[in-house]
Amino acid sequence: MNGAQALIRTLVGAGVGVCFANPGTSEMHFVAALDEVPEMRGVLTLFEGVATGAADGYARMAGRPAATLLHLGPGLGNGLANLHNARRGRAPVVNVVGDHARSHKRLDAPLESDIDALAGTVSSWVRRSLCTSDVAGDAAEAVAAAARGAVATLILPADVSWEDGAAVADPVAVRPAPRVADAVVADVAAALRSGEPAVLFLGGDVVAGEAGLLTAGQIAAGTGARLMTETFPARTVRGAGLPDVSRLPYPPEMAMAALAGTKHLVLAGATRPVHFFAYPGVPGTPVPEDCTVHVLAEPGEDGVAALQDLAGLVAPDAKPELLEASRPELPAGQLTPRALAAVVGALLPEGAIVVDEALTSGVGLDELTSGAPRHDRLALTGGAIGDGLPMAVGAAVACPDRPVIGIQADGSAMYTVQALWTQAREQLDVTTIVCDNGSYAILEGELDRVGAGGGGTRAEQLLRLDGPALDFVALAAGMGVPATRATTAEELADALRKALAEPGPHLIDAVLPGRG
């Protein structure tokens, strides 16, 4: 058995059954070995950023890693931005990065580069397989390293892949998330009993399932603490029958207002909130100066159990307030971001996966979908735009029986627009709504916010997507995805209904104010 065959069989044995790939010459033995291991599904992408973003989306929904197959340093480089997002969202991903044969490394061939350095910037675990007999064991360790919520990168020299003498390795046991010490829970309980204004700040695994949210709701009901999540949780279960949990707003002034007066900020699965960016004269964090931050559970610890322990201490008999089922009315007339959100809220199917890379066009989306049937929302964890279309690929591969709806900013869509082709090739049930405002609208706001506003025409031109306007209907058609344009709320509703009723991918170009 050659190295590639043992590697793939080991991945499959460890529960990794999908590989999002964009291979090159150094990966040809891996590609050939795919034929012999039908349990591994190879999914071709036309750009590595699609492969890594798909692995991110897959991991968030499947709860286990997919593999990526990337071609040397430039292939890994192309995938780095979405690996950054995966890292920030603690999504498990196993990268297999092909490299030159060991004998070829010292020759400084044109594709030679420092793969190890690149991998280190996004990976919690990096290993270069140095001989064929090691590669399966390395792969098993990579899966275990990823499984705890990390990017693991295995660098695979071509000859390690093609030489014989490998054997399949057993899976490496994954240690469960550690429990939080009782003393920590007791300290938080004391803070909540003080009666001072408190916020339970939730994130990570705590908001990815019902148990965490319901327990947090119980604590809120029993103590008066408010509930809030981090701004961009990797995965949030939402909808009627769950507590109403707002997100910490993105704009610094709104984030500071949201936390104003808070004396105790209790982190459960989330990290300490900071502003996305610094702004002249603005503090770096929205946490009030006189607020005490309590770390109930760090990301990676068992935050749900910690909340349950805490609830037992401070609110054993409380019942969470739950959202009733409600949907907005279907709007009519002009298509605004809020009307777009209302259409989504009105039509969102049970069990949908909402991939939210709407950015400025997402106004009202949280509110108008909060009482919808139960669904999951995936957010842009690391701020590296271009995760939405690929994440939708991965989510749909992970959950083939659930509809995926992408709410997608136009500028960000163009980063990894190649994902549409993979949606078509795999006939994934993804409906992408492009929020087509013809600009990097978030940057138009940021230009003012950083105090650099009053910008002239030349600055503005660097933030506009018109001249020429992008035609997303044509772009989708060019990659085999049926597409239509909606210029009114009614047209959007019609298009969305139709897309949801048909199998396979669809794209709706939602023309919003601002588009030239």
Added chain:
Amino acid sequence: MNGAQALIRTLVGAGVGVCFANPGTSEMHFVAALDEVPEMRGVLTLFEGVATGAADGYARMAGRPAATLLHLGPGLGNGLANLHNARRGRAPVVNVVGDHARSHKRLDAPLESDIDALAGTVSSWVRRSLCTSDVAGDAAEAVAAAARGAVATLILPADVSWEDGAAVADPVAVRPAPRVADAVVADVAAALRSGEPAVLFLGGDVVAGEAGLLTAGQIAAGTGARLMTETFPARTVRGAGLPDVSRLPYPPEMAMAALAGTKHLVLAGATRPVHFFAYPGVPGTPVPEDCTVHVLAEPGEDGVAALQDLAGLVAPDAKPELLEASRPELPAGQLTPRALAAVVGALLPEGAIVVDEALTSGVGLDELTSGAPRHDRLALTGGAIGDGLPMAVGAAVACPDRPVIGIQADGSAMYTVQALWTQAREQLDVTTIVCDNGSYAILEGELDRVGAGGGGTRAEQLLRLDGPALDFVALAAGMGVPATRATTAEELADALRKALAEPGPHLIDAVLPGRG
């Protein structure tokens, strides 16, 4: 004057007048400052790989660096592959990578990442500007560092950009390329006088201008040495009136055949040839074991002067054999790679810039354009595919009066297809011929070459671009580039004539055998 203003003025003063940009929040002061320095042309790209590839193409044609403006680590990550190509081709590029304000770094905001480590993998010079009073001086040094044929990366914290107290810095003098010592030239002269089979192996600056090629031709005429260039020279001046210089072939067996029997391999501006990849049982280099490699001029040394010195010793009165003007006849009927090359050869205008990312579809292109009017060819230096469409952007910005013709493989085109939008926005005179064979044809060959062939359907599917077929006409239209499809040689000729006669960008989808 704030840091951003001083930075831009310093760049302009040092001869950097174009900035290929994809900015984010941390770059807003740079964007605002563009309004105040009209000498700096900001060119928006929709993806960072387009910005860096454009800077590469610009540098190759202008002979001086452009700047890029990139958004933190993920933005640099997206641009890395084409910076890899720039590094391999020794193209001067100055990256300005925005980063968080200094006060914000320790907060580990979502977009925090190790920019310095990423930058180090592609840059010969990396600096983080640590205070506003330094930034202009840092920029001047970056330009000088790049000017000698390197990628220089300046990391610019947002507050260093927005704070006042900066002043424009004077350009830093660029040292000319060092001369090669006489003793080295004499040694090479002795080798050539031996009468043993010799090859002058040319690359870099030596093939970018007429002087180097003519002098090499003189030496060949006087000594019997053969002329050959590296496989993928950054820029080669070509056409009638120049010596006939073939490229070292890409496939290992053909490369070894090309150098078989050579006893002296004289490197002038090129590095020692190695195969792009290792293959089982094949040596890593095409250089025969009993061949002596002589380094006449390393890349970065004055290779043209070294050749002139050498010619004075071994062939003072020889006249180079020069190619006569000749064009292939316009072909008819089926559109094959060779027919495509013949159409290009028949119609290539004087002064054209040919951006060659044809890969397997480039068969015959060298031969059938060798007697065409004088033109430049830009090749894929580093093997990181997706440089073609962006390089065409940069070449057209550098040389607005010259037609740019991209011969572009389909799979590679999809890596950075967003470049078409910038071609439309800037109304660049670029004609892209997509070699549309519906597959990663090079990998289909490589699967066999590495001995992994006989691959089954699942392996093959990972190398095919059909199911669905890409519609490049629709993709181009979606980004504002007029496009047409050619299925015969006559249609291609008609489309190319029309595209060359009209200003602005065009795309021709040349349907080749293999497309489903």
